[in-house]
Amino acid sequence: TTRIERHHYDVVVIGAGGAGLRAAIEARLAGKKTAIISKSLFGKAHTVMAEGGAAAAMGNVNSRDNWMVHYRDTMRGGKFLNNFRMAELHAKEAPDRIWELETYGALFDRTKDGKISQRNFGGHEYPRLAHVGDRTGLELIRTLQQKIVSLQQEDKAETGSYDSRIRVFAETTITELLLDGDKVAGAFGYYRESGEFVLFEAPAIVLATGGVGRSYKVTSNSWEYTGDGHALALRAGSTLINMEFLQFHPTGMVWPPSVKGILVTESVRGDGGVLKNSEGKRFMFQYVPDVFRKQYAETEEEGDRWYTDPDNNRRPPELLPRDEVARAINNEVKEGRGSPSGGVFLDIASRLPAEEVKRRLPSMYHQFKELAGVDITKEPMEVGPTCHYVMGGVEVDPDTGAAAGSVQGLFAAGEVSGGMHGSNRLGGNSLSDLLVFGKRAGEHAATYADALPARPKIAPADLDRAVEAALAPLERDGGENPYTLQQDLQAVMGDLVGIIRRKGELEESLVRLAELRERVSKVSATGGRRYNPGWHLALDLRNMLVVSECTAKAALEREESRGGHTREDFPAMNPQWRQVNLVCSLDGDKVRLEHKPLPKMRPELIQLFDRAELSKYLTDEELAEFDALAE
């Protein structure tokens, strides 16, 4: 028999990014015995890479900012397809979550009068991103980890052991959730280094596993981001929404090839950087869509004045939401006005003194210097779109983070959850999302565990099946190499389900994904269980595949263009489609897609918008309801 190490917890949090750490802190504060599990090293999650900042309407730099303005910006950014309740909670609670981080020891950059400084970012009406230079995520993770250490010290004083109430299992990958009927009973996985198996028995599990970017070749995401949490939720009987909406960040590095996709923070544009084509033209002025025309500058002069006098000028179009900028760059390159390496130019050198560039954007300065040999204080950068963030994710109850579908005891927060960002996420809204909904998920997972009359039990047969599935690639001979399969999957997704989509290509992608499913079911990995990345990838592949199928199916179904989903054959937004969430579930091992109505905004929230704006998004019936409210 196979040896399996066993642990018992009240709450298990899968993922040690911002959402996972914040959830774990809350579960521990509620008195629950809590485990934190992470696939990579503790401290190395996407959250740590976040550069720009965390959006919160504190009103420190412009006192006109408040939660209602932030709410409006978020809904606009998501093209009104956001779960309104999540956007509301997020806008209202983000400032408290930021201030709370200060009590954990965070040191944000300051305004002259000593308040937390806030910077401009795409789609945000006022300076709103609390930040630490361009290394905000690092500070966020650092302080959350520090808080966990301080809780462990309290526990040590009381119980004699640091690990008695909160313990971190780093380099541990969960491959399966185990259920007792429809209730969560535990999580099964392996230690990356030894390949030994481990079982966590727990009545409540929080998924905080982040994104899916590794299904695309050009991506800002690192190796762990294979949609594990999305797939675990599906297999446990939960549902995913909005999987057609992927964010292609407009500015990834395009050269040299070895680093293609690595992120160039939006702060470069927030701090004055401009995009130019090979003719030296600031092309974004040509790409302002009607829905945003009133809010953006019409001339370069006005756009430039905005940086110092935002009250009397409109923002430059380089700061449109990301989907707009990514499509514009894509088009410039397609029409032959790209840079030598197939991107466009991002110029900060001619806009700010060298010292200022180095002070405000130290990571970018080093990134280009070291990886590309480019001095961004002297030359422009070459940039192009890169797969960055998934708006879609586990369908959750907005207030508690409880996963929808048949399963109980499963919660999700952060990038792995869906709804909050609608069809497109604004920069900076993720770090605040992690804190707001991480806290909520941790709190409600604890409440759920408390209320259970009896602990769910794991059936030995289910555990055997999890072991068998994990060992299968090692025991199979003559199957395909996992790396070849990953490359083929990335080619299908990049070429056929990429930034611009067409019906025929999407149909072809589904055929190709079905072929890949066959091939992945026969994948084999050579070598043994000790530190074997080929084996790990073989296990990740089935997650990447099922999640990619959801994305491709939903992208084919949604016959409109909105946010992170652009259909060349349906280029406009369609108000009927705005009322629809596409919900993915598993029927056996088949991906099923259903339409579900989007929850309706409460009257006092919809009344935050004026009618002229709403008329660009809503159906005639919805507008009639809005008019009736006004009477």
Ligand code: FAD
């Ligand atoms: P992550 O931080 O992604 O953490 C996921 C965790 O889950 C990791 O610990 C991982 O090891 C673990 N995990 C995954 N699968 C498993 C498994 N099977 N078993 C066990 N553990 C698992 N957002 C902003 O708001 N502002 C920014 O300035 C910003 N800049 C960014 C820059 C870059 C380069 C990138 C990539 C993203 C940026 N984002 C930014 C987005 C933001 O960082 C992420 O969306 C966010 O950090 C996700 O946080 P999370 O807690 O949901 O998950």
